[in-house]
Amino acid sequence: VSDSLDAPVARALAELRRPLRLDAALDARIMAAVAAEPVPRARPDRARALWVWLARPRTLRLSPLAGLAAAAGVAVLAWWHPWTPPVGDTPAPAQVQFVFVDAGAATVAVVGDFNDWDPGASPLSRAQPGSLWVVTIPLVPGRHRYAFVVDGRRWMPDPGAPRAVGDDFDTPSSVVTVGGDS
Amino acid sequence: VTRALLIALWATAPLAAQAGDPRLSRLDPAVRPAVVALVDSARAAGLPVEPLVQRALEGTSKGASPDRILAAVRRLTRDLGAARAALGAATAPEIDAGAAALHSGARPADLAALRARRPRQSLVVPLGVLADLVATGVPPDTAAAAVLALAATTPDAEYLVFRRNVERDIALGAPPAAAAAVRSTGATADMTPRP
Numbered sequence: 001v002s003d004s005l006d007a008p009v010a011r012a013l014a015e016l017r018r019p020l021r022l023d024a025a026l027d028a029r030i031m032a033a034v035a036a037e038p039v040p041r042a043r044p045d046r047a048r049a050l051w052v053w054l055a056r057p058r059t060l061r062l063s064p065l066a067g068l069a070a071a072a073g074v075a076v077l078a079w080w081h082p083w084t085p086p087v088g089d090t091p092a093p094a095q096v097q098f099v100f101v102d103a104g105a106a107t108v109a110v111v112g113d114f115n116d117w118d119p120g121a122s123p124l125s126r127a128q129p130g131s132l133w134v135v136t137i138p139l140v141p142g143r144h145r146y147a148f149v150v151d152g153r154r155w156m157p158d159p160g161a162p163r164a165v166g167d168d169f170d171t172p173s174s175v176v177t178v179g180g181d182s
Numbered sequence: 183v184t185r186a187l188l189i190a191l192w193a194t195a196p197l198a199a200q201a202g203d204p205r206l207s208r209l210d211p212a213v214r215p216a217v218v219a220l221v222d223s224a225r226a227a228g229l230p231v232e233p234l235v236q237r238a239l240e241g242t243s244k245g246a247s248p249d250r251i252l253a254a255v256r257r258l259t260r261d262l263g264a265a266r267a268a269l270g271a272a273t274a275p276e277i278d279a280g281a282a283a284l285h286s287g288a289r290p291a292d293l294a295a296l297r298a299r300r301p302r303q304s305l306v307v308p309l310g311v312l313a314d315l316v317a318t319g320v321p322p323d324t325a326a327a328a329v330l331a332l333a334a335t336t337p338d339a340e341y342l343v344f345r346r347n348v349e350r351d352i353a354l355g356a357p358p359a360a361a362a363a364v365r366s367t368g369a370t371a372d373m374t375p376r377p
């Protein structure tokens with residue numbers, strides 16, 4: 001490097017080495033400018049927002065009177081809500097024909113654990129003309145207890161079917177077994 | 183406040199439980215709470231409750247006294263529990279049929295042996311035939327032996343044919359034990375594959 005360049009280079013170096021004095025309010029101005037910029041937001045996730053709303057613990061303030069009213073409401077709902085038997089993997093029912101012979105009967109019904117032992121649920125029809133009474137009922141596989149009710153008051157087991165074990169009520173019942181496989 | 187709410191819920195819980203099955207409203211009020219409690223206990227124990235409801239309805243429709251209805255439901259609950267214990271994994275109809283078989287005089291070991299011989303087939307018909315045979319006068323040991331002898335190979339339809347044959351033989355005058363033994367031997371021979 002020639003001597004003619006030493007002086008400018010030395011001045012430039014000296015200038016570069018000089019400490020830079022910054023404005024004391026620079027940081028504050030920069031942060032204010034950043035804060036003024038709009039913050040980019042992600043698209044609202046409604047499911048997440050709902051979950052957060054549902055999962056956030058809350059404190060409920062309830063008077064004893066309101067608590068009693070709520071409990072009474074639960075009891076009333078339980079009382080009046082239509083109840084349905086539990087449904088499992090119910091196998092397909094089989095059509096089972098019930099036959100009863102009585103020429104003198106005015107009415108014959110079959111009652112059993114397939115119709116809640118309701119004498120009005122499954123009346124038999126008389127096969128005209130004669131003494132034969134018949135009804136066909138779909139039954140799911142299983143063992144079903146039943147009996148006939150003649151003229152609304154006389155209980156009769158089925159003479160053509162096995163008697164049910166455990167006659168707990170001094171009125172014998174019969175049993176029909178519906179198989180579920182081959 | 184929380185305590186008041188809990189007390190109120192506790193106080194009304196019996197009402198809600200009693201309302202579980204509206205069919206039980208047909209029962210005499212004197213026996214209804216006890217039957218509802220038995221049904222709830224059975225449900226909590228994993229037992230099928232429909233047979234209990236039906237037994238209570240049967241007694242009610244037949245005009246039985248509350249005491250007899252309660253005794254019948256209580257006994258059936260015990261039989262269902264014993265049948266479930268003997269059968270292991272079983273469907274509700276199997277447990278119901280097993281309870282009938284036990285009540286007829288079969289032993290829990292008979293039910294367990296039947297399950298062992300038919301591990302993948304329904305036991306409803308074999309158990310029902312076992313109970314039916316005893317009801318027609320076949321001694322429980324003989325009936326159980328006959329049903330077990332057929333268990334490995336006999337389909338449901340053949341079980342029902344076997345039962346009808348035994349009943350016919352008894353109606354014609356054969357001793358029940360002999361009828362069951364002879365028909366069992368014949369049915370077993372029928373089901374044995376021939377060369």
